[in-house]
Amino acid sequence: MPAHERLTAAIVTANDDNRPALVPFITAGYPEPGEFINTLRAIAEVGDVIELGIPFSDPMADGMTIQRSSYVALQEGVSLEWIFGELEMAGVLGTPLVMMSYLNPLLAFGYERLAERARATGVCAFIVPDLPYEECEELRQALEKEGLGLIQLVTPATPRERLKMLCDASRGFVYAVTITGITGGDAGLPDDLADYLDDVASVAEIPVCAGFGIRGPDDVANVARHAAGAIVGSALVEVLEEGRDPKAFLRTLGGK
Amino acid sequence: MKSQLGADEARFLLEAQINGELPDERGRFGPFGGRYVPETLVPAFERLEEGVRRYLHDREFQHDYRRELREWVGRPTALSHAPQLSERWGTDVWLKREDLAHTGAHKINNAIGQALLAKRLGAKRVIAETGAGQHGVASAAACARVGLPCSVYMGAVDIERQAPNVDRMNRLGAEVVAVETGDKTLRAAIDEALRNWVTDPSGIYYLLGSAVGAHPYPYLVRELQSVIGLEARQQMISQAGGLPDVVFACVGGGSNAIGLFYPLLADDIELVGVEAGGTGDGLGENAATLATGTPGVLQGSYTMILQDGDGQVQETHSISAGLDYSGVGPEHALLQATGRVRYVSASDDESLAALEELCETEGILTALETSHAYAAARKWSQENPGKRVLIGNSGRGDKDMPTLTKYPARIRTHARA
Secondary structure, eight states: OOHHHHHHHHHHHHHHTTSOEEEEEEETTOSOGGGHHHHHHHHHTTOSSEEEEOOOSOOTTOOHHHHHHHHHHHHTTOOHHHHHHHHHHHOOOSSOEEEEOOHHHHHHHOHHHHHHHHHHTTEEEEEOTTOOGGGOHHHHHHHHHTTOEEEOEEOTTOOHHHHHHHHHHOOSOEEEEOSSSOTTOOSOOOTTHHHHHHHHHHHOSSOEEEESSOOSHHHHHHHHTTOSEEEEOHHHHHHHHTTOOHHHHHHTTOOO | OOOOOOHHHHHHHHHHHHTTOOSOTTSEETTEEOOOOOGGGHHHHHHHHHHHHHHTTOHHHHHHHHHHIIIIIOOSOOEEEOHHHHHHHTSEEEEEEGGGSGGGBTHHHHHHHHHHHHHHTTOSEEEEEESSSHHHHHHHHHHHHHTOOEEEEEEHHHHHHTHHHHHHHHHTTOEEEEEOSTTSSHHHHHHHHHHHHHHSTTTEEEOOOSSOSSTTHHHHHHHHHTHHHHHHHHHIIIIISSOOSEEEEEOSSOHHHHHHHGGGTTSSOEEEEEEEEETOSSTTSOBOHHHHOEEEEETTEEEEEOBOTTSOBOOOOOSSGGGOOSOOOHHHHHHHHHTSEEEEEEEHHHHHHHHHHHHHHHOOOBOHHHHHHHHHHHHHHHHSTTOEEEEEEOBBSGGGHHHHTTSOOSSSOOOOO
């Protein structure tokens, strides 16, 4: 089974259990590189899929929280090479991993090498926020060779024809951005969210996970009625920033 | 993605560029360029591209644009002979005076063009980024002129070193947003402007100030700045009696350089772009992207960037805020790869000395950015006596007074003996 299908399966399993898949996001190596694997293991006990953020110097789609975590991780020397090394040492987590990275660190690493290392360390798919569909062919092919998926993002600004194209191209799940904005917003989820998510779900043949602006149990419940999974990023990174227990926080949101 | 070109490919691409066939339909200048933007912005970029296609070469738009250039910007700008500099350097030196354009730099050519476009596209408000503040001032003025509200993103470091321009922007009715994230200079300002654009992609028009970023910006900005090279070419023929042997322009993102070079690509003229050499060759000591960078994707475009081995973009140093940028326009990356333009760098010190020399010989206080072009032209002149030299005098230096006061003038304050 290609790795991206394991990802889909994990989401379907959660849904079969009558709950949304919970997808926690952390910035790799934040706040303490030494705690990375412990944190990962802890959230793997609750999350159905883990989204691992690769720090980047110019996170243009991210709000203050993830900018800050990215900056600190880079200061601490976190790199893709280091992350793969840690994952190799950690061994099997049992929870599928997705990597979120801006394009340039992936380019610098080299696509083929990236796909090989990713497959070997339990990474099932990639999310690349500055790589629109029109530019993604080269990376998509390199990942596909190793059975890895490239997850496409759709947004409330995505026109109808484009939505179909992106959903068809996506592997693992479709990432539905809930708001027109950057990560970490606290303005709340938009009123017409349900219609939008229903729209995406009606077009997509694989599960749809919603992300951006999901901060607490109410948001997860709100999203769960219209999407297969909820991605929780900035709110979890803030928990780590404040030195609180990530597992306890995630338990308030659901999970396995 | 590739970045090296074979000899045949380089010839083919240069010819395509001269024939106006680049960027191609995918926004590529050979291997460089493209559109690497978040999905939320893709429809906005498609609308912009459609708007550019529809309006930029439309007769009515061109009529309005040319009238604004003539009656409001003050074009054509002068071509000045520099007799004393010529005598010192041993070459025949001519200056294309973009410092005489309204608001004091070439930036206004682009700003008024895009402001007119924003109006036609029905934008509710305009955002812009600025490094030296010149593009911010130009955008503020252009938005006031066409009647659109304007917010300018500016790094906190630049706000300090270009204080006079911050006040000018405010007086011209723009809101200046201080950017405290990232490197707090131009790159962070662009990131922050993009983040703001994502919040309202259909209502906001992003007035990008240099020939950088995702397609169609590098093309749009080049088209609007080409007026510099078109004028200079005619003026050289009529005033200097012929085309120059060599042309120098400073390169940060590269908008004034592409505007000056592009109409001269087919001529038998040596073209030299001058980057910021800062204080040394080490990573972080300069902003010489083409000279020392490697290919990568930054802020929407595949181009040469200053980065480490992990693909993390590096902070830069230059005495001039306008050149202090880790990337460069993708068309310059192609011009370097084909060998049509040579890119060199000038250090902070060389540029300061050049600034003083120009003040003393020709009575022109030029911008610190522009001074880099003078420093390189001066060196070139020593090895090429008797040649005809054209320098793109991209902007005036009044805005640099807060920086310049830290370097006391060496020349003029003689005590009388």
